[in-house]
Amino acid sequence: MNINQISKSSILLIYTGGTIGMKEDPVEHTLKPFDFSQILAEVPELGKFACKIDSYTFNPLIDSSDIEPSNWKNLVKVIDTNYEKYDGFVILHGTDTMAYTASALSFMIEGLTKPVILTGSQLPIGVPRTDGKENLISAVEIAASRQEDGTATVPEVCICFDNVLMRGNRATKFNADNFRAFISENLPLLAEAGINIKYNYAYIRRPQNPHLRPIFHYNLDTRVSILKIHPGITPQVVRDIVCGAGTRAVILETYGAGNAPSAEWFISLVRESAQSGKILLNVTQCMAGEVDMDIYATGKCLKEAGVINGYDSTTESALAKLFYLMGEFEENDKVRKYLDMDLRGEISK
Numbered sequence: 001m002n003i004n005q006i007s008k009s010s011i012l013l014i015y016t017g018g019t020i021g022m023k024e025d026p027v028e029h030t031l032k033p034f035d036f037s038q039i040l041a042e043v044p045e046l047g048k049f050a051c052k053i054d055s056y057t058f059n060p061l062i063d064s065s066d067i068e069p070s071n072w073k074n075l076v077k078v079i080d081t082n083y084e085k086y087d088g089f090v091i092l093h094g095t096d097t098m099a100y101t102a103s104a105l106s107f108m109i110e111g112l113t114k115p116v117i118l119t120g121s122q123l124p125i126g127v128p129r130t131d132g133k134e135n136l137i138s139a140v141e142i143a144a145s146r147q148e149d150g151t152a153t154v155p156e157v158c159i160c161f162d163n164v165l166m167r168g169n170r171a172t173k174f175n176a177d178n179f180r181a182f183i184s185e186n187l188p189l190l191a192e193a194g195i196n197i198k199y200n201y202a203y204i205r206r207p208q209n210p211h212l213r214p215i216f217h218y219n220l221d222t223r224v225s226i227l228k229i230h231p232g233i234t235p236q237v238v239r240d241i242v243c244g245a246g247t248r249a250v251i252l253e254t255y256g257a258g259n260a261p262s263a264e265w266f267i268s269l270v271r272e273s274a275q276s277g278k279i280l281l282n283v284t285q286c287m288a289g290e291v292d293m294d295i296y297a298t299g300k301c302l303k304e305a306g307v308i309n310g311y312d313s314t315t316e317s318a319l320a321k322l323f324y325l326m327g328e329f330e331e332n333d334k335v336r337k338y339l340d341m342d343l344r345g346e347i348s349k
């Protein structure tokens with residue numbers, strides 16, 4: 001770490017809630033949030049950074065299982081309002097929906113020039129063996145890091161967890177117990193923290209103009225449903241999900257390289273949904289790899305029925321991208337067009 005660079009940095013730490021800031025309620029024996037000053041008191045190491053750290057606390061604090069798109073808008077608003085004042089943003093967030101929030105922020109902020117680093121922990125920051133301290137310290141260091149020309153080292157929305165940095169819209173929570181709670185199987189890590197933080201510069205995205213203010217998008221259309229295909233799925237369940245009146249888009253979580261049952265009833269329901277104008281997007285249930293609907297007959301049927309390719313997108317990212325694009329565009333064809341494009345490094349295309 002270059003102390004001179006850090007000395008010029010100022011960070012806004014946004015505390016939304018999550019295990020990192022919880023302690024046990026002695027009566028109910030469940031974890032509940034405690035306030036931010038108590039978090040800082042647990043991490044005196046932060047005072048050793050020669051960078052200025054201000055904080056913003058959500059009121060009320062939330063377990064991230066309660067996160068809603070309205071919370072994402074609040075988060076974006078805080079970043080928007082404070083954008084010029086800070087060199088980077090660290091968001092303390094529960095792990096359960098961190099990948100959803102990271103994905104949403106990546107789409108809601110277009111042309112990001114500063115780091116937005118989400119972190120949290122598996123164990124509360126006040127308990128021995130907590131992973132919260134290291135996660136927070138690494139996140140702050142990454143958010144404060146700048147290159148020699150003064151631009152941010154990682155001008156992206158990322159998740160920093162257990163000594164690794166992942167692009168936010170590529171990450172998934174895959175382990176409920178382990179300190180390594182997130183993976184990014186379809187994109188290499190953006191950094192690893194050992195004795196030093198080693199950045200994987202080849203994969204870090206940079207804005208075309210690092211001095212332009214980003215565009216902050218607040219419109220989200222959440223009329224999306226997700227169908228996870230499984231053996232034994234019934235026509236009624238599929239109909240309810242893919243043809244539902246309140247649904248504008250459906251994410252099909254398919255097998256392997258994008259395959260689904262070839263039964264006539266299934267394909268005709270998918271066709272009916274597509275013909276009614278709904279947007280149908282194919283992502284794989286697999287943790288790694290991508291959809292290719294030309295490999296198997298079962299995938300080809302979907303393509304011919306009007307399903308579009310989600311490539312190697314995570315489900316979290318596909319959902320956030322749909323919310324964002326449908327909020328931006330009334331015409332479904334425009335949404336389809338942009339779904340097929342790599343907008344924020346979310347798909348390999």
Ligand code: ASP
Nearest residue numbers: 018019063064094095096
């Ligand atoms: N339920 C918690 C949350 O997501 C879990 C965590 O933070 O790890 O807020």
